[in-house]
Amino acid sequence: MKNITLNGQAQNSSADTVLALLEEYSLTQGRFAVEIDGQLVPKSRLGATALVDGMSIEVVQAVGGG
Numbered sequence: 001m002k003n004i005t006l007n008g009q010a011q012n013s014s015a016d017t018v019l020a021l022l023e024e025y026s027l028t029q030g031r032f033a034v035e036i037d038g039q040l041v042p043k044s045r046l047g048a049t050a051l052v053d054g055m056s057i058e059v060v061q062a063v064g065g066g
Contacts, residue, residue: 003054004021004052004055
């Protein structure tokens with residue numbers, strides 16, 4: 001079990017990758033951006049990015065409107 005911070009909240013997860021974590025929390029819908037430990041990470045690399053204990057992840061989802 002890894003202790004991480006997801007969008008400012010402490011969480012525990014057994015996911016192996018950042019993509020698996022996002023899928024676990026249903027955060028892969030629509031348009032979104034992911035920042036890991038202060039660095040923007042391309043979506044194409046999320047499946048290859050290992051989830052590490054202590055990692056801080058921020059997910060921002062685009063919302064349309066006008």
